Amino acid sequence: MELNSVKDDFNRVTKKQKSSSSKARELLDQIRQEIERALESMWSVEKCFNPDISRAHRNIDMDTRTINQIIANHFYRQGPFDVGDHFLSAVGEPESAAIMKSLFLEMYQILQAMQNQNLEPALNRAATNSDKPLKVEGRC
Known part of the structure; x- marks a missing residue:
């Protein structure tokens, strides 16, 4: 009887481990997707700015x-x-x-x-x- 009990416990632990592993993969995929979206939006914002810094200032005579x-x-x-x-x-x-x-x-x-x-x-x-x-x- 003890062997069946240990086998059942082992099966339960294995199922939980598989479930946890599956959830962890899902979360990592979601994080990866969020990072990719953030990088895409940063690239979009970056395209709106002129990288030529010389155009960012004006020559002003200072008193x-x-x-x-x-x-x-x-x-x-x-x-x-x-x-x-x-x-x-x-x-x-x-x-x-x-x-x-x-x-x-x-x-x-x-x-x-x-x-x-x-x-x-x-x-x-x-x-x-x-x-x-x-x-x-x-x-x-």
Whole structure:
């Protein structure tokens, strides 16, 4: 009797293994088909683009002074004023620094005061300039 039981168990395991193997093949075929469809669609999209990179840009005359001011503004906005000062002096525009820097210095002083629970500088700024918004020259 035990031999028949082992034989039945073996047959069941064999059927399950064949079934699992068949399902795995089906899944692999589906994955292969999906990959082939994806590759075909990528090829279709690729055909829509012009591979000549030289046609992707235009020659535009850049105003270096404006670009320098944008870069300096970035430094002042982030807080490293010495880097902004050094940058503007290196590009030969140190006179621009005072104008741009003063508003950011004021902003940072107000923020520092607010962090210390002191709203007086912010209120003074608002009262003094209630008719005009805080405007930073050359801001992008």
